[in-house]
Amino acid sequence: MSDILEIGVITKAHGLKGMMKATSFLVGKFTLKPGDKIIIAQNGQNVSWAVDAFSAQRGHFFLKLEGIDTLEAAQKLLGGAVWVSKDRLPPLEEGEYYWADLIGLEVVDEAGELLGRIEEIFPAGSNDVYVCRNAGTELFLPGIVDVVKEIDLGKKLMRVRLPAGQE
Secondary structure: OOOEEEEEEEEEEEOOOOEEEEEEOOOOOOOOOOOOEEEEEEOOEEEEEEEEEEEEEOOEEEEEEOOOOOHHHHHOOOOOEEEEEHHHOOOOOOOOOOHHHHOOOEEEEOOOOEEEEEEEEEEEOOEEEEEEEEOOEEEEEEOOOOOEEEEEOOOOEEEEOOOOOOO
């Protein structure tokens, strides 16, 4: 699933005609047009849907899918993860990455010592925090330039300078 990316999760039905509200995992401008394809992942099944209408607002988006025309039909998709093809996403600026591309990277310190793998990422105010795990230990790394020195997606590697107190 490396060519698709989870962009949100459906949180509630909106109105009586099948519109749904979803929490967005994206930052910045993003839109889908009628006819664009998405995948809803729910209960272990991935189902492709055509978009009928889409509007984004800060932190969430509204979505209407072809064939979902009632409140009841929309409610059946609650909790579903919304996935799109990466080629539908806006281009990233230099030094920006999708979280999905960072999960699983090996993390090494400046001396090359393996610290673990990025297993989780969460937002924390002005920056993201990378959760690096290795053999039962957990290291929280702020996603800032003073800490993250190199990201090489080809080598699946992140080189870091440990913050004071974590050396």
